[in-house]
Amino acid sequence: MLNNAHHLLLSPFRTTRKWLVNRSNAPVITLLYHRVTRLESDPQQLSVTPENFRSQMRYLKDNFPVVRLDAEWSGIARPSVAVTFDDGYADNVNEALPILEELGVPATFFISTGFIGSHQEFWWDDLERIILKNENVPTRFTIETGSEMREWATKSAAERARLYRDFHVLIKKLTPEQRGQQMAWLRTWADVAEQGRTSHRVATLDEVRRLAQSELVTIGGHTVSHTRLSALSGDRQCEEITGSVSQLESWCGRQVIVFSYPFGSRDDFTAETIEICRQAGLFRAVVNIPGQYHQWTDPYQIPRNIVRNWELPMFKRKCASFWLS
Numbered sequence: 001m002l003n004n005a006h007h008l009l010l011s012p013f014r015t016t017r018k019w020l021v022n023r024s025n026a027p028v029i030t031l032l033y034h035r036v037t038r039l040e041s042d043p044q045q046l047s048v049t050p051e052n053f054r055s056q057m058r059y060l061k062d063n064f065p066v067v068r069l070d071a072e073w074s075g076i077a078r079p080s081v082a083v084t085f086d087d088g089y090a091d092n093v094n095e096a097l098p099i100l101e102e103l104g105v106p107a108t109f110f111i112s113t114g115f116i117g118s119h120q121e122f123w124w125d126d127l128e129r130i131i132l133k134n135e136n137v138p139t140r141f142t143i144e145t146g147s148e149m150r151e152w153a154t155k156s157a158a159e160r161a162r163l164y165r166d167f168h169v170l171i172k173k174l175t176p177e178q179r180g181q182q183m184a185w186l187r188t189w190a191d192v193a194e195q196g197r198t199s200h201r202v203a204t205l206d207e208v209r210r211l212a213q214s215e216l217v218t219i220g221g222h223t224v225s226h227t228r229l230s231a232l233s234g235d236r237q238c239e240e241i242t243g244s245v246s247q248l249e250s251w252c253g254r255q256v257i258v259f260s261y262p263f264g265s266r267d268d269f270t271a272e273t274i275e276i277c278r279q280a281g282l283f284r285a286v287v288n289i290p291g292q293y294h295q296w297t298d299p300y301q302i303p304r305n306i307v308r309n310w311e312l313p314m315f316k317r318k319c320a321s322f323w324l325s
């Protein structure tokens, strides 16, 4: 939604300026995916169907150099594209990888190591399962956040949708421990098990290794607990960043030099986060802010453009706008 509004507001001046900048230094646009699978419902719009993903990748392959995120980009002569995935869902290995291999498209997978092999879903999926997919919950939900008590009515679907939205915002700001407590309380309230849905499964260690074995794949860090780094002290941030990177290195037997900040918007990481990445010797880190990479772009704030479940004509239009946004 935000992206659409943004593109509608592009002025002819800005577009012309971007076009001239792109002519002087070939840009790289980095695409951000999360999942390739077919879901019954997808409230966060994280999933692209295998059919759409195949047409998207074929279009990229036929029209642009698709570059690796861990490669040197200084010699790039033509506008290029990089493909990335965040989080570490099982479908990345089972549904996306076969398509990437069939078409020979390289991609980077950023993995939150603390979830690998877990029977639990990522918390944003678990919220959907507990609140939206569950009609048999009590009619009110109450929690204590700091000194404040908050209460939601949860009788109707609309009321539950509101709790889902509000809880999402609230949970995102918490430390891993606080989040664990709130999620446990929510599950107790709704009387649902910890075991997640197969359709929302996180990759196992074997699957991560299989992914890493592909010649086309770069593995990157995405913290241990998928916590907003700006909510943590410097020491905790360092543990989350270097902990996920070294865990992936020992699992996959290769060096990990790229990283993605969880959530990745401007207020989800800080100057200290960037400094930790630099000191840890990482080569690049990516954000979740649209734009292009140029030679002068901060290597620890590489912009990325989110891809939704678009059919090819829409994907082509969106790609055209990514070059000029």
Ligand SMILES: [Zn+2]
Binding pocket: 086, 087, 222, 226, 262, 263
């Ligand atoms: Zn993520």
